[in-house]
């Protein structure tokens with residue numbers, strides 16, 4: 331299909347990535363081969379040097395942690411190399427990001443039969459020039475000849491229909507991801523959406539819920555019941571055990587967004603004497619809410635600081651839009667709504683809103 335505008339938008343996320351296309355005036359998410367809206371930003375390289383991206387690579391990372399990596403977005407623009415032990419290969423963060431971009435482009439090819447060489451790619455408001463350059467480099471390595479960058483909060487606001495003309499109001503874009511938190515105040519000015527102020531914490535996100543449950547509840551119990559004296563997260567001996575626990579607890583946490591209580595499943599590892607350890611524990615939503623409280627409060631404090639720095643009272647903010655997987659949980663919305671005292675809007679799916687906004691913007695780019 332011949333296109334006059336770019337039309338494709340990509341959210342290249344720390345934890346998950348997504349691609350959307352503008353279909354007429356409506357952005358639509360393009361699903362991956364597993365039929366999911368988002369693809370884990372994880373890249374693995376196997377013994378033969380074959381590259382795996384997404385869910386496949388995540389499966390590899392549990393059994394084979396030296397051969398699959400995620401969260402490389404944190405290192406974009408830094409002089410950092412990832413070593414894949416089995417194949418002996420090394421990769422820079424932008425090369426791993428390029429693999430994710432290629433994967434998303436492959437999904438477009440598979441679903442729409444279209445080979446694309448241009449897409450709008452989103453970056454955090456906090457990205458500095460060298461990080462943006464690394465993102466452009468990743469796009470180039472992935473074979474994109476054109477890749478305008480767009481700030482994530484601006485993309486989210488576009489997906490919510492924030493108009494560059496007209497809307498005089500301030501909005502707060504609250505983006506709580508897997509491992510990073512970003513808050514941005516935006517406003518329409520002279521025909522463009524501008525980030526007035528932003529703040530965040532690079533080590534605050536959905537993962538903290540999982541780890542809080544593990545270190546406060548599950549690890550002490552396992553350690554006691556199976557006499558695992560040295561059972562701590564930073565002990566290399568237990569690396570696989572903690573990786574498996576983290577994944578099981580994350581799945582349980584996600585189920586707790588719908589259910590009041592769930593069981594931890596699919597987690598099995600060897601104890602000190604070779605015996606099988608299999609946590610068979612129930613997790614309740616109320617335990618999760620207690621664990622989540624202090625973490626959500628930290629994000630609220632950052633929001634209030636971001637407002638205060640611009641001498642904006644919460645009452646000056648027309649609405650807060652919620653972005654990021656953890657904001658899907660009803661208890662999360664209740665807590666953050668109470669803490670901020672600003673009207674919340676979560677009418678667009680928080681896992682795909684950034685990609686959709688990027689596609690909206692792409693529709694304006696020739």
Ligand code: ADP
Pocket residue numbers: 343344345346347368506507508509510535536537580583584587653654655656657658659680681
């Ligand atoms: P990022 O912007 O860092 O790529 P995402 O917005 O994709 O991150 O969020 C990933 C986080 O969202 C993970 O911690 C995951 O456990 C969490 N998450 C995803 N879906 C849900 C859900 N339904 N309920 C609670 N947490 C969820």
Ligand code: MG
Pocket residue numbers: 343344505507654684
């Ligand atoms: Mg994100």
